[in-house]
Amino acid sequence: MKEVTLPISSSCFVDANIIFYIDKLKDKADFINVLEKVYESVYIHEEVYKELSSSSQKFVDNKCQDQKWILLNPLQEFKTTYSDYQLMLTKIQEKLIEVDKRRGKEGSVGTGEIASLAAAYMLNAEIICSNDYSLEDVIVEVPLHIFINGNEESDPVYIKHHRLLDFCELVVFGNILKRSEVRKFYQIAHIELKQKNSEVFKLFLTEFDERIPAEVTLKNF
Numbered sequence: 001m002k003e004v005t006l007p008i009s010s011s012c013f014v015d016a017n018i019i020f021y022i023d024k025l026k027d028k029a030d031f032i033n034v035l036e037k038v039y040e041s042v043y044i045h046e047e048v049y050k051e052l053s054s055s056s057q058k059f060v061d062n063k064c065q066d067q068k069w070i071l072l073n074p075l076q077e078f079k080t081t082y083s084d085y086q087l088m089l090t091k092i093q094e095k096l097i098e099v100d101k102r103r104g105k106e107g108s109v110g111t112g113e114i115a116s117l118a119a120a121y122m123l124n125a126e127i128i129c130s131n132d133y134s135l136e137d138v139i140v141e142v143p144l145h146i147f148i149n150g151n152e153e154s155d156p157v158y159i160k161h162h163r164l165l166d167f168c169e170l171v172v173f174g175n176i177l178k179r180s181e182v183r184k185f186y187q188i189a190h191i192e193l194k195q196k197n198s199e200v201f202k203l204f205l206t207e208f209d210e211r212i213p214a215e216v217t218l219k220n221f
Helices: 016-024 031-038 046-051 054-065 082-102 111-123 135-141 164-173 179-189 191-196 198-211
Strands: 008-014 039-045 069-072 127-129 160-162
Touching (some): 008 031, 008 111, 016 031, 016 046, 031 164, 039 046, 039 111, 046 069, 082 111, 111 127, 135 160, 160 164, 164 179, 164 198, 179 191, 191 198
Parallel strands (some): 008 039, 127 160
């Protein structure tokens, strides 16, 4: 992979599934601080917060109190542009429903990821970290372009979607955690898939091993 300086200076909206996985392992190794070591500005939308368990909400509360993460309230953040925000919410929701149906995921749409994408668009935030594979199609098809650093004289770019595997790759190659720890984290994140479909679970692990080979991670990146 390309050499990346961590933490990435771009703002990142983090979805509930990523927080849930990290909360489960926050007492192991250095998972408690892993998000802010990858992203300099970590945003949690209040709709994502509502989707979290009480344990994960407390985890977010502590991070926000320590000023390491930012809990975004759209009514406060978009006081003068709230109608524009709502319009973008509707566009993204309609497109996500369409994409999910196309992928055989009817009824799977969550409000957190929709709200996060709309807020990222409004704030010119460059990244959303979520393990929902449909978001890549949504970003391109809406489309969701932003201006880096809010510079409207620059060329617009798509919001970047970091899946869990992309996140794990950054953690390993950024020398934040050992590959063995991150691979275990990746397995735990997909434990329900292992119970439902062991063959697909094995394919996911194969993808991890191909993207983050053990012998390559011995080098310095």
